[in-house]
Amino acid sequence: MTAAALPPPADWRDFLALTKPRVMTLVVFTGLCGLLAAPAGVPPVIGFTAILCIALGAGAAGALNMWYEADLDAVMKRTAGRPLPAGRMDRPAALQFGVGLGAFSVILMGLAVNIVAGAILAASILFYVLVYTVWLKRRTPQNIVVGGAAGAFPPLIGWAAATGHVATLPLLLFALVFLWTPPHFWALALFVQTDYAKAGVPMLPVVAGERATRTQIGLYTIPMAVTAILPWLLGLVGPIYGAVAGITTAVFAVLATHVATRATQANDPMTPEKRLFSYSILYLFVVFGALVADRWVA
Template sequence: MSIATPLMAPADWRDFLALTKPRVMTLVVFTALCGMLAAPVPIHPVIGFTAILCIALAAGAAGALNQWYEADIDAAMRRTAKRPLPGGRMERQAALHFGVGLGSFAVILMGLAVNVLSAVILAISILFYVLVYTVWLKPRTPQNIVIGGAAGAFPPLIGWAAATGDVTLMPVLLFMLIFLWTPPHFWALALFVETDYANAGVPMLPVVAGEVVTRQHIGIYTIPMAIAAVAPWPLGLAGVIYGIVSVATTAYFGWLAYRVAVRRTGAEDKMTPEKRLFKFSILYLFVVFAALVVDRWVLA
């Protein structure tokens, strides 16, 4: 007599929503919207809404495909163990189909409703995040987040391209800002969840090179990030509002990064410098990009 194996409960809408990494999507959508609104030409509200919808769907698709591929890694990490796949609430095949379907729909809709250039960049961003970062870089090199940071830097470029149909120096600088922001942001996180990455066998910089090297790299990468952040003002691509906000917030970011870089004690407290840097780094991008839009509309 055989004993029946209990069936997996079907996933509900909350599990599919969790696959899209909604908190990450918030920053993606915001920077894309700012890139669109900062463009020198207006975009029709319906086309603009469609473009942002496509970017959100594409980000969700990339998140779903990332979780499909990394289900085993997520299961080994405390902060991701309750996601739908490692939590046993969804089959991996369902996540794969959901991600591929969502991404394909987003790219096709962007190409038909907005323009081909924004659709091409959108497709590249999905493929870069899934194939280059998730499949190739992340499990193989401690520089994964350096090169892989390009995946999260595409949204303002796509937003700008959706509005203008081209790419100029300004969206490239916005791309570089996020690209160079990503290493200190994620390495600050990696410093206080290092055990998670070690248990999962992910070669993040603190695991492979140690805390001292990681802290040094945070300080080093903050320098070109600061240049990219402030550059639009002296180059005449943004006005005084953006200039003041970017200089002030970047200076504070630099101060936090310096404190992380010179910290040598392993003592724990409620808010270590790396936690402060990680939390502020998220607010930092929101503030800088919002200042760009305000600057564009106030001084236009």
Template sequence: MASKPLDMSVPVMPAEWRDFVALTKPRVMSLVVFTGLCGLLVAPGHIHPVLGFTAILCIALGAGAAGALNQWYEADVDAKMKRTAGRPLPAGRMERQSALHFGVGLSFFSVILMGLATNWLAAAILAASILFYVIIYTIWLKPRTPQNIVIGGAAGAFPALIGWAAVTGDIATLPVLLFLLVFLWTPPHFWSLALFVKTDYAAAGIPMLPVVSGPKTTRTQIFLYTLPMVAAAIAPWPLGLAGPIYGISALILNGIFLYLALRVGLRGGSQDENMAPEKRLFGFSVLYLFLQFGALVADKWVL
């Protein structure tokens, strides 16, 4: 699906700083920054606090750049969806070209600063995460396949790898497991949201799984993806990569997640407008990731 120009009948107002902040998707960025920070804090070795702060800043700027380029490309799609119609571009508060320049500028700045401040492996992974989100997910997968969020979930899974690499200059088993955790967490998290906003995606012509395959298949897939996610989440403990604080937290958090996912899965093709189980799973899934990564940091710094 080619990107289309916005309706020129909508007046474009001079952009304010708040609009540029909105382009970076700050709510999404908070989770990205947190997982990147956790990857940095649990990595072996030492990094100067100033350089550590710079690395996290680069992760935030890179995530913001990806968000801005996503909104630049999808401005016409965002205009068709209730939950995104108020964004700066579809609302006519910013020129589309400004969003493009802002996103490209942030991308180059974040990658170069990461390389100069830490190492070029961390910078390369940051660059890969931006390109993956913009080109592989936004431009290629999202408008073409209901599996878009499955493969595209890799984009949000990179920060822990980046944080680790910023300290060590290499990649090890633990950050790979953290990558897999976020990668496998993304489908249950996102599809639980998509189930109760599927009319938005249908109106915009986006082939999300609930639109293409229906609620029953989506709910089944949510539960099935939860199983390997749970395995990836618990694995660091028996492998000796994390201690009891993380292990006990992982058992509790994943037990709750599995229960909520099972409740969603058992609903099958129910057309209940309430969507209470899906909303509970979506809400917990955000808290889950914060607590799971937080437990990993506590495990290292408390024991």
């Protein structure tokens, strides 16, 4: 290979892009809420370290995902500008960055915080990379259903960082994010399904069609809504969480029902699918924020 054919050297912005910072924001927030909602107080330095490790671990998973899926990203319009398909970075650099960042985050969490939090963090990275990215994504339209567990770990990690164990409430938070993921991601898949079809990724709208996807969005919203309210019904949280979760989940259900009962997409810039996708992100921020407010006010 000649010098002219070598990719240009990557700068810090390309390495930051590998970590999927927009996705990381929600991951870090739910992890922080899990930590703050735990009954045990955490020294600020330990708390900061735990959240830093969650952020680094999420970034490592994102980098390894982009390393493995560079060929898919090059085909899809939505991802073609990422560092690897755009030629601003080579794959070995992305692999080394992802492995190094992941190992550092797990070791630091285990040594500076506690072994339980470190083990769950390691499991979350491995699950996202090996189970979702390598095994499921290219093989089954249920990739998002099972793979959604990867994004559901942060509340467990935050709680474990504060207490050294897990309990019913963080498990319910895990279940909430797990059940939230299919309607959230399938709403996105409905309006970018052409990209997935072009790349040969068997997302549900590509394999089963729009009608089946819309039905599944509606069906998954039911257990998600029940799970969102369960912490209040079980007396694990107070009325602030109960009220906020009840109202915001009702809005989610209305939007999901609109998507589920819609015959097909229109060409307007803000379809029900886009509304549901955008609201679903806000939904988790608000519900988890209410959890912390409820704990602190109580």
